[in-house]
Amino acid sequence: MSLxxxxxxxxRNVVSExxxxxxxxxxxxxxxxxxxxxxxxxxxxxxxxxxxDDKHFLINPYGMMFEEITASSLVKIDMNGEIVGESDYKVNxxxxxxxxxxxxxxxxAGCVMHLHTAAGTAVATQxxxxxPLNQTALVIREQIAYHEYExxxxxxxxxxxxxxxxxxxxxxxxxxHGTLALGETVADAFLGMCFLERACEMQVASLxxxxxxxxxSDDVRKLTAExxxxxxxxxxxxxxxxxxxxxxxxxxxxxx
Numbered sequence: 001m002s003l004x005x006x007x008x009x010x011x012r013n014v015v016s017e018x019x020x021x022x023x024x025x026x027x028x029x030x031x032x033x034x035x036x037x038x039x040x041x042x043x044x045x046x047x048x049x050x051x052x053d054d055k056h057f058l059i060n061p062y063g064m065m066f067e068e069i070t071a072s073s074l075v076k077i078d079m080n081g082e083i084v085g086e087s088d089y090k091v092n093x094x095x096x097x098x099x100x101x102x103x104x105x106x107x108x109a110g111c112v113m114h115l116h117t118a119a120g121t122a123v124a125t126q127x128x129x130x131x132p133l134n135q136t137a138l139v140i141r142e143q144i145a146y147h148e149y150e151x152x153x154x155x156x157x158x159x160x161x162x163x164x165x166x167x168x169x170x171x172x173x174x175x176x177h178g179t180l181a182l183g184e185t186v187a188d189a190f191l192g193m194c195f196l197e198r199a200c201e202m203q204v205a206s207l208x209x210x211x212x213x214x215x216x217s218d219d220v221r222k223l224t225a226e227x228x229x230x231x232x233x234x235x236x237x238x239x240x241x242x243x244x245x246x247x248x249x250x251x252x253x254x255x256x
Contacts, residue, residue, distance in 0.1 A: 011072045018051040023071035025186040025240075026058055026111070027254040028247055032190065033115070034067035035251055038197065040116040041065070044178070045095035048111045048186060049103055055079055057103055059096070061089030070256045079104065094153045101159035102166065102182055109182040111189035119200040120179035129173055130199060132221050133206050133213060137199040139228030140192070141221075145169035149176040171196050183233075187240035191232050194239075 012020060026048040033039050033046070047059045058074045060066070076084040081096040095114070102112045123130055130141055147165040150158050166172055170192055172180040179196050183189030206213060216224070247254065 016051070020071065022048050022051065022186070023058060023074055024255045026074060027069050027071045028244055029111070029113070029186050029190050030060060030066040030069040031247055031251045031254045032243055033113075034065065035247065038115050038117050039066040043092070044115050045092065045099060046111065046113045046186075046189075047095070047099040047103065049109065050076070054103075054107065056084060057099070059091055059099065061087060062092040062095075063089050067251060070254055072256060097153040097156055097159065098162065098180070101162045102180075104159070105163045106166070106182060108184055110184045111186040112180065112182045113189050113193045114174075114178060114180045115193065115197070116178040117197055117200070119204045120173075120197055121177065122204050123200040124173040124178060125176050126203075130196075131203055132215060134199070134202050135224060136195055136202060138216065138221055138224035139232075140171055140195045140199060142225040143169055143171050143192075143228070144196070145172045147172055147174050149174065183236070185236070185240075187236040188233055190243070191236040191239050195232065 015023070026046060029046050033044075042063055042065060045059055047057050049057045056076055056078055058076055060069055061073050061075050064073060073089075075087045075089060075091055077091055077096065078084055079100055081091065081093065081100065083091060098114055099112050102109050129146060130137055130144055132138055132141055145166050147162050150161075170182050174180060179193065179200070181189050181193035181196055183192055
């Protein structure tokens, strides 16, 4: 038996069933980000809070591609960014700053996703942010917060400002930087990010078309926002199950 196999077996045997389930879901989220082309080499992060534990969460090992990440390779850290247990990898300090800021004050944030996609960053660079151009944008637009760019997120002093800007929202555009989504579960956060990224892609495509844009009426914008407040969480589990089937077909191995 190889050393890698021993490590995988050891982790699986020493963590609770709840933690293992979260590890599998989080590893799946990393693989899905890679599958959809949302990754940025070894950078950006998805974190998950451990069940019944406000002081520890899981994050990616710094140096692994998202398509490589498995349930066993995820790193457990505390709120000071210190690794708990053994790991062959370190943790990206910028990832700790942003994610710990959210987990510290948002106890409904079971999972936090942060990406640097081309479309998401493009919209986060446009002065008006996400525009009310289409159904996808209208569903989530009222749920989006904005946070000013302060440089690479290495300074822990930024955390209170990020927390204040986030407030009670579940989505955020980090100006000149990228996108962020949180949810009670990995499935909730992933579906929220899907809508945010898709809306950003649609906006970039609409603006690139060069034609005059048609905006929905104020009444329709309000109605669609209200509809969006009820919709995503209710279908996230069903969408997540389908996504896992897709992942099992195209990029298996995450549950190791």
